[in-house]
Amino acid sequence: LPASTVRASQLRQALISDGCWIETGARLERCVIGQRMRIGRDVALREAVLCGANRIETAADRRANREGGRPDIGVGDGSVIVRAVLDKDCRVGRNVRIENSQGLTTAEGPGWVIREGLVVVPKNAEIPDGTVI
Secondary structure, X not given: OOOOEEXXXXXXEEEEOOOOEEOOOXXXXXXEEOOXXXXXOOOEEEEEEEOOOOOOOOHHHHHHHHHOOOOOOEEOOXXXXXXXXXXXXXXXXXXXXXXXXXXXXXXXXXXXXXXXXEEEEOOOOEEOOOOEO
């Protein structure tokens, strides 16, 4: 895999695997980022595990995603993820907020579950733009 690219971002106690692309303004604190993960501009991740992706989406793939109204694999611009685990090939749209702010121990929704207070997004799940969990 190619080396990861990190652009003008803040990383504190973060492990970044190969093939990742982290855009300008991202803030990662106490995170593990799996292979081939794409993290958009101004994303905030805290105490999160992103398991990565099985493939790197090409520019043509991302263009087709936009035309079809589907988020790209990874985390979209302006999203916030706190105390969560995202399994492989997850698609998190722009301006999504995943953080269990209500402190629930158990809950479920489309494309996510909360177990023991931790938000889990299962493999291949899609979280649309603007979703709040």
